[in-house]
Amino acid sequence: xxxxxxxxxxxxxxxxxxxxxxxxxxxxxxxxxxxxxxxxxxxxxxxxxxxxxxxxxxxxxxxxxxxxxxxxxxxxxxxxxxxxxxxxxxxxxxxxxxxxxxxxxxxxxxxxxxxxxxxxxxxxxxx
Amino acid sequence: xxxxxxxxxxxxxxxxxxxxxxxxxxxxxxxxxxxxxxxxxxxxxxxxxxxxxxxxxxxxxxxxxxxxxxxxxxxxxxxxxxxxxxxxxxxxxxxxxxxxxxxxxxxxxxxxxxxxxxxxxxxxxxxxxxxxxxxxxxxxxxxxxxxxxxxxxxxxxxxxxxxxxxxxxxxxxxxxxxxxxxxxxxxxxxxxxxxxxxxxxxxxxxxxxxxxxxxxxxxxxxxxxxxxxxxxxxxxxxxxxxxxxxxxxxxxxxxxxxxxxxxxxxxxxxxxxxxxxxxxxxxxxxxxxxxxxxxxxxxxxxxxxxxxxxxxxxxxxxxxxxxxxxxxxxxxxxxxxxxxxxxxxxxxxxxxxxxxxxxxxxxxxxxxxxxxxxxxxxxxxxxxxxxxxxxxxxxxxxxxxxxxxxxxxxxxxxxxxxxxxxxxxxxxxxxxxxxxxxxxxxxxxxxxxxxxxxxxxxxxxxxxxxxxxxxxxxxxxxxxxxxxxxxxxxxxxxxxxxxxxxxxxxxxxxxxxxxxxxxxxxxxxxxxxxxxxxxxxxxxxxxxxxxxxxxxxxxxxxxxxxxxxxxxxxxxxxxxxxxxxxxxxxxxxxxxxxxxxxxxxxxxxxxxxxxxxxxxxxxxxxxxxxxxxxxxxxxxxxxxxxxxxxxxxxxxxxxxxxxxxxxxxxxxxxxxxxxxxxxxxxxxxxxxxxxxxxxxxxxxxxxxxxxxxxxxxxxxxxxxxxxxxxxxxxxxxxxxxxxxxxxxxxxxxxxxxxxxxxxxxxxxxxxxxxxxxxxxxxxxxxxxxxxxxxxxxxxxxxxxxxxxxxxxxxxxxxxxxxxxxxxxxxxxxxxxxxxxxxxxxxxxx
Ligand code: HEM
Ligand SMILES: [Cu+2]
Numbered sequence: 001x002x003x004x005x006x007x008x009x010x011x012x013x014x015x016x017x018x019x020x021x022x023x024x025x026x027x028x029x030x031x032x033x034x035x036x037x038x039x040x041x042x043x044x045x046x047x048x049x050x051x052x053x054x055x056x057x058x059x060x061x062x063x064x065x066x067x068x069x070x071x072x073x074x075x076x077x078x079x080x081x082x083x084x085x086x087x088x089x090x091x092x093x094x095x096x097x098x099x100x101x102x103x104x105x106x107x108x109x110x111x112x113x114x115x116x117x118x119x120x121x122x123x124x125x126x127x
Numbered sequence: 128x129x130x131x132x133x134x135x136x137x138x139x140x141x142x143x144x145x146x147x148x149x150x151x152x153x154x155x156x157x158x159x160x161x162x163x164x165x166x167x168x169x170x171x172x173x174x175x176x177x178x179x180x181x182x183x184x185x186x187x188x189x190x191x192x193x194x195x196x197x198x199x200x201x202x203x204x205x206x207x208x209x210x211x212x213x214x215x216x217x218x219x220x221x222x223x224x225x226x227x228x229x230x231x232x233x234x235x236x237x238x239x240x241x242x243x244x245x246x247x248x249x250x251x252x253x254x255x256x257x258x259x260x261x262x263x264x265x266x267x268x269x270x271x272x273x274x275x276x277x278x279x280x281x282x283x284x285x286x287x288x289x290x291x292x293x294x295x296x297x298x299x300x301x302x303x304x305x306x307x308x309x310x311x312x313x314x315x316x317x318x319x320x321x322x323x324x325x326x327x328x329x330x331x332x333x334x335x336x337x338x339x340x341x342x343x344x345x346x347x348x349x350x351x352x353x354x355x356x357x358x359x360x361x362x363x364x365x366x367x368x369x370x371x372x373x374x375x376x377x378x379x380x381x382x383x384x385x386x387x388x389x390x391x392x393x394x395x396x397x398x399x400x401x402x403x404x405x406x407x408x409x410x411x412x413x414x415x416x417x418x419x420x421x422x423x424x425x426x427x428x429x430x431x432x433x434x435x436x437x438x439x440x441x442x443x444x445x446x447x448x449x450x451x452x453x454x455x456x457x458x459x460x461x462x463x464x465x466x467x468x469x470x471x472x473x474x475x476x477x478x479x480x481x482x483x484x485x486x487x488x489x490x491x492x493x494x495x496x497x498x499x500x501x502x503x504x505x506x507x508x509x510x511x512x513x514x515x516x517x518x519x520x521x522x523x524x525x526x527x528x529x530x531x532x533x534x535x536x537x538x539x540x541x542x543x544x545x546x547x548x549x550x551x552x553x554x555x556x557x558x559x560x561x562x563x564x565x566x567x568x569x570x571x572x573x574x575x576x577x578x579x580x581x582x583x584x585x586x587x588x589x590x591x592x593x594x595x596x597x598x599x600x601x602x603x604x605x606x607x608x609x610x611x612x613x614x615x616x617x618x619x620x621x622x623x624x625x626x627x628x629x630x631x632x633x634x635x636x637x638x639x640x641x642x643x644x645x646x647x648x649x650x651x652x653x654x655x656x657x658x659x660x661x662x663x664x665x666x667x668x669x670x671x672x673x674x675x676x677x678x679x680x681x682x683x684x685x686x687x688x689x690x691x692x693x694x695x696x697x698x699x700x701x702x703x704x705x706x707x708x709x710x711x712x713x714x715x716x717x718x719x720x721x722x723x724x725x726x727x728x729x730x731x732x733x734x735x736x737x738x739x740x741x742x743x744x745x746x747x748x749x750x751x752x753x754x755x756x757x758x759x760x761x762x763x764x765x766x767x768x769x770x771x772x773x774x775x776x777x778x779x780x781x782x783x784x785x786x787x788x789x790x791x792x793x794x795x796x797x798x799x800x801x802x803x804x805x806x807x808x809x810x811x812x813x814x815x816x817x818x819x820x821x822x823x824x825x826x827x828x829x830x831x832x833x834x835x836x837x838x839x840x841x842x843x844x845x846x847x848x849x850x851x852x853x854x855x856x857x858x859x860x861x862x863x864x865x866x867x868x869x870x871x872x873x874x875x876x877x878x879x880x881x882x883x884x885x886x887x888x889x890x891x892x893x894x895x896x897x898x899x900x901x902x903x904x905x906x907x908x909x910x911x912x913x914x915x916x917x918x919x920x921x922x923x924x925x926x927x928x929x930x931x932x933x934x935x936x937x938x939x940x941x942x943x944x945x946x947x948x949x950x951x952x953x954x955x956x957x958x959x960x961x962x963x964x965x966x967x968x969x970x971x972x
Contacts, residue, residue: 003774003775004774004775004776006134006774007136007328007329007664007774007776008328008329008707008708013702013704013705013707014704014705016702016703016704019332019704023431024431024435027431027432027434027435027436030435030436030439031435031438031439034438034439037457038439038454038457041451041453041454041457042450042451042454042816043816045451045453046816046817047816051453054451054453055453058453058457092331092332092333092704094333094423094424095332095333097424098333098424098427098428098431101424101425101428102428102431102432105428105432105467105468106432106435108464108467109436109461109464112460112461112464113439113457113460113461113464115460116453116456116457116459116460117453119456120452120453120455120456121452122451122452122453123451123452123453124451124452125449125450125451125452
């Protein structure tokens with residue numbers, strides 16, 4: 001009779017929520033930047049604040065989230081552990097890969113969004 | 128061969144009669160009773176059939192419009208009818224065809240691809256489908272009675288407010304959308320829990336077929352996008368019926384709020400439609416190229432990336448409405464950036480085709496895939512063009528935009544869908560469509576489409592606005608329009624040949640072609656109504672290629688769960704990340720309750736739309752009773768003990784608590800509710816930004832004294848404590864408790880009390896919802912909380928009844944758990960709401 005262990009060797013199991021957050025770390029951080037930047041600058045403009053405050057809000061949100069993403073990329077091994085991923089031989093490599101590429105893509109998106117600062121006078125009505 | 132045997136979960140020959148038992152358990156009801164069927168593979172066919180019917184109907188409307196536009200100053204259609212027709216065409220295509228069609232493919236294909244006997248909530252799917260069929264047909268038929276809406280598929284306010292759109296026409300739009308919202312959310316629950324929990328043992332998340340990934344992303348996007356439009360439609364219907372001025376500028380509302388809510392849904396919507404189609408392409412391309420997809424990880428990244436980034440684009444539909452220029456730049460940049468993930472996918476497909484070194488077979492499905500690549504890429508390019516703000520200023524609301532979005536929608540969704548029909552037809556019906564006719568279908572559709580829509584780019588650049596019923600002669604639009612109309616007919620001819628071929632094929636006797644395309648994924652295992660005979664142990668992404676003996680092993684019952692040990696419908700539930708077997712889920716069979724629930728839900732909304740309140744309420748009550756009857760038979764309890772699925776693995780046949788499928792469904796539902804609420808918070812703050820002058824304490828009566836919100840908060844907390852205590856007092860199996868239902872009842876009363884106190888507090892302060900946008904928003908909060916409270920009171924009443932009937936105890940507790948989880952969320956929402964409504968104006972004022 002075949003044994004359970006031949007199919008499912010006993011091993012530490014990855015955390016469910018942890019794995020999902022780990023994989024989606026990049027886009028989640030991007031979502032934070034998006035909310036802060038868009039919400040922040042619209043609010044400043046709508047309440048008649050100075051345009052440069054708008055720019056500062058966007059820059060701050062961009063800098064903060066970019067730092068987070070860079071840290072994640074540099075210390076990915078440690079982050080993986082923190083998000084409940086089992087240690088290397090039992091680690092799922094594709095998960096790592098997906099998390100890394102997503103974080104990288106999000107970093108690009110964060111810079112791309114942040115780069116719009118200063119192109120135009122922030123609060124002038126576009127039309 | 129012999130050395131492989133020990134690796135099989137059930138190596139011994141199986142006893143006779145197991146297949147007969149499976150057939151008996153999973154038998155599809157015959158004759159008229161087929162409507163009671165719940166098996167996703169069976170009703171999935173109804174679902175896709177209905178969606179395709181709507182495609183044909185809306186297509187006929189398109190031909191009617193093109194006929195009208197063929198020559199200048201035509202009077203084939205009146206202006207009013209043309210307005211109705213483009214609204215119904217657009218709405219039907221988007222809501223009744225595109226989203227349901229991909230959802231249908233999801234419920235049809237996923238069980239096969241995941242080798243699950245069924246997805247976890249078959250009756251919920253059936254309910255969603257029937258609600259959609261009834262609601263959709265009623266909505267569509269309004270075009271025959273001059274009752275159809277005229278506001279375009281996005282129904283902008285203020286045009287759609289009562290003053291400017293009197294009559295019930297616009298309400299029918301809101302009604303039709305209501306059904307799609309309900310069924311889309313129900314489908315999303317099914318798909319999220321299905322892809323995460325009913326994968327075959329061993330198929331970890333990163334071995335999942337790309338289509339399953341795309342459906343997971345699709346369903347998650349529905350969870351966050353649809354609530355915005357649900358709130359929007361609620362607000363609009365409330366304003367139309369009761370005059371709460373959310374969108375009326377004179378009273379502090381803002382018509383642009385509708386645009387925000389609509390497009391926060393509407394932009395992700397186009398990706399909701401496109402991503403599953405891309406998932407389908409990612410399945411077809413490797414099969415035709417006979418090699419694994421190049422860049423599996425990259426494609427997963429692209430799907431997830433698009434899923435997220437598409438939520439950051441909605442303002443590009445509002446470039447011309449007057450917003451700060453930083454926003455323009457921001458959303459313009461984001462709109463261009465989102466092309467990157469789509470580009471990644473296109474390159475992966477091309478790389479896969481190239482890497483096959485000429486082995487890529489040109490079949491009808493592959494032709495449609497190639498056609499998709501061409502058309503969708505052109506649509507993507509014009510998309511980047513309109514993402515440039517100055518270009519958008521120029522072409523906004525012209526035929527250029529009509530050309531653009533038909534290129535993305537028809538290219539990105541209709542062509543993959545036809546590829547799907549040709550490709551999966553043998554799996555679903557054991558019949559092939561004609562390859563010879565298929566060539567005709569493809570070339571007519573491909574040529575027809577381009578002849579129809581390519582000239583529209585120029586019609587648009589020459590200034591022809593969209594949504595006009597006719598145009599003057601001699602301004603340079605005549606020839607282009609005539610060509611477009613001819614193209615539309617050519618396209619239609621292609622579709623017609625397809626329909627004829629489809630009918631002919633379905634009338635032929637089935638053949639037994641297994642895996643005609645020699646694909647590598649599980650849906651091509653030998654299957655029947657019960658899916659596969661045994662559920663394979665999966666170790667790679669293309670199990671059929673890596674283990675050629677798999678089909679035989681599976682159909683001889685050597686893999687997991689080769690029988691029906693509980694004598695009922697069941698499948699294996701596995702863990703979300705690694706797919707380790709956890710328990711056996713027992714699933715309901717055919718029944719009438721969900722069907723009645725769907726029909727009477729439809730009737731309730733319909734009658735409400737035509738203001739027949741008493742009959743509507745009657746139907747509503749019947750619908751609720753039907754729902755309760757249906758849920759009463761769920762939560763079967765642990766009566767069947769444990770069963771052996773092979774490899775010495777014994778699984779329980781019952782689960783409750785955080786690892787059970789019903790808990791997961793509840794969490795999904797809570798996410799949906801929370802996004803609805805966040806959309807509300809956004810709307811509240813948005814209107815405050817727009818017109819702070821109507822806010823309390825200056826523009827409206829002063830806020831109620833603090834004892835009111837404090838009282839409400841105390842009631843909520845008391846209720847929370849009561850439901851917690853009730854959880855601890857669940858009696859042991861076979862016993863009953865008096866205190867437990869009592870605590871439940873207290874919790875329900877507290878909740879109702881908290882909502883009532885909140886409403887009263889504002890009422891006594893003199894504020895009325897019709898006064899201004901502030902009043903409307905304040906009462907809307909209670910409307911949302913009240914809905915939640917109503918649902919909870921029903922659920923708690925249900926749990927009390929289960930206790931009285933002896934069907935609720937410490938082990939068999941799902942009906943209570945569901946209520947308790949939702950209660951916890953509701954309490955949090957109410958408390959937050961008190962802070963917002965009573966705190967914010969005090970701080971901001
Ligand atoms: C290939 C056959 C099709 C043809 C010939 C066609 C033709 C048309 C025409 C003539 C209009 C009205 C343009 C105007 O007056 O502004 C229109 C609008 C529209 N179509 Fe199509 N269409 C087709 C397929 C589709 C598909 C497959 C979808 C979606 C999946 C779709 C979605 C829409 C939408 C959303 C609108 C906008 C309606 C509005 O302005 O509110 N169409 N189409
Ligand atoms: Cu968009």
